[in-house]
Amino acid sequence: MPWEKSFDEELALEKAMEVFWSRGFDSASIAELIAQTGINRGSLYNAFGGKQPLFVRTLLKYDRERRKTLLAELEALDDPRRAICEFFDKIVSSTVADTDRKGCFLFNTVSESGVHDAEVNEIVANGLRELEGFFRRSIEVGQARGDIRKDIDPAPRASALLALALAIRVLGRGPYAETALRAIADEASNLIA
Amino acid sequence: MPWEKSFDEELALEKAMEVFWSRGFDSASIAELIAQTGINRGSLYNAFGGKQPLFVRTLLKYDRERRKTLLAELEALDDPRRAICEFFDKIVSSTVADTDRKGCFLFNTVSESGVHDAEVNEIVANGLRELEGFFRRSIEVGQARGDIRKDIDPAPRASALLALALAIRVLGRGPYAETALRAIADEASNLIA
DNA sequence: AACAGTTTATACCGAACGGTCAATACAATG
DNA sequence: CATTGTATTGACCGTTCGGTATAAACTGTT
Secondary structure, three states: OOOOOOOOHHHHHHHHHHHHHHHHHHHOOHHHHHHHHOOOHHHHHHHHOOHHHHHHHHHHHHHHHHHHHHHHHHHHOOOHHHHHHHHHHHHHHHHHHOOOOOOOHHHHHHHOHHHOOHHHHHHHHHHHHHHHHHHHHHHHHHHHOOOOOOOOOHHHHHHHHHHHHHHHHHHHHOOOOHHHHHHHHHHHHHOOO | OOOOOOOOHHHHHHHHHHHHHHHHHHHOOHHHHHHHHOOOHHHHHHHHOOHHHHHHHHHHHHHHHHHHHHHHHHHHOOOHHHHHHHHHHHHHHHHHHOOOOOOOHHHHHHHOHHHOOHHHHHHHHHHHHHHHHHHHHHHHHHHHOOOOOOOOOHHHHHHHHHHHHHHHHHHHHOOOOHHHHHHHHHHHHHOOO
16 A cells, blocks of 8 residues: 655645635635645645635635634533623634734635635535524523513624624724724624623 | 827726726736726726726725715715615615625725735725714714714714624625625614614 | 827737646555 | 555646737827
8 A cells, every 4th residue: 555645734724724814715826825835736736636625625624613613612601691792802802913914714705705606605604604693592592591681683683793793804904903893892792781 | 289088088997996896906807907998908008007006096986986975965964863874775775786796895995905005005994984984973963963872982883883884795795685784784773773 | 291199909028827747756565 | 675556746738917019090280
């Protein structure tokens, strides 16, 4: 039997993810992916099949290792109101700490919807659905426990929270600094007062 | 004196604007700009100087002819509460009617902040500032007239409204359909109840 | 008719793009 | 040690990119 792979595939995916994350699909060049992953051009095509399949792999990795785990952590708090507030606290902190202004990989990909195929768009759509579901469930449970006002309609309010989260991430890539982002996050918290 | 310009510069700008608007700066190719404007390659460089100066021209045109005029119209209503509600009604309608999913040129450019120079980013930042200013003024005047609850802090609430507007436009380019967008718009209206 | 200024059309530039491929290096098997 | 089959490598492919250059066509003035 022959040789086994010599480079760490998961590590290469991590590096590739950062490239797509900060540059988007179109603007990320193969040359940059090669430079950042450290693996050779041919190896990249051999291991991942090309730019698009590699993008899908990194997007799935992000969705699994960042979005899903974050939401799982917050749900584990078993304190819906606090979970939502911490969510917004966290994305503001991440955005401010994100010196190269990558934003959120999923939200970035939403803005790029036009250039992606159905598979990618479905990954993104599913991520948004689950985030919105987290908000809705949190509101409902919070209401049942008396921590959140009963006159709030959970579904549309969950949509609004997702919208604010997206905006914080997008505006954070651009001209908005911490104070302004924090103000939006606070308004989000007010929405589940 | 010689010949006058034969093509309509303003019309060419309009066409070029649509290209940048839907594709963004990077993904818009000179070939497509030529095809859509109908003017020749050499003429384009002669008349506008190149891709980047042309982009700036179209962005300024958008800012002047769409954002500024829309806000002026709404302020002319002299009914702050209704102005805000109509704003959100309008962006949902535009987004739904926008079959090629261009979104909002200014908001799109925010997501692209990384690829643009200071001049472009300042045009965008100024647009956002003025939109936020419109929201803040509307809230303040509405409060003074007793149409909007006094316990609302105008500045952060204005930021939140801008955030919701941005999200509606971005999500509308992707997986969100009219009902979901309308839900977010309704939440925005609730914010100035 | 000569001229001036502009638009057109087309050819061309070097660079970067995504992607392919044949040669080589290599570890496990016989 | 020879064989086997994959991993690696760097050269190479055709295409497209933004931008330039040149020459011809055209219209108004002089």
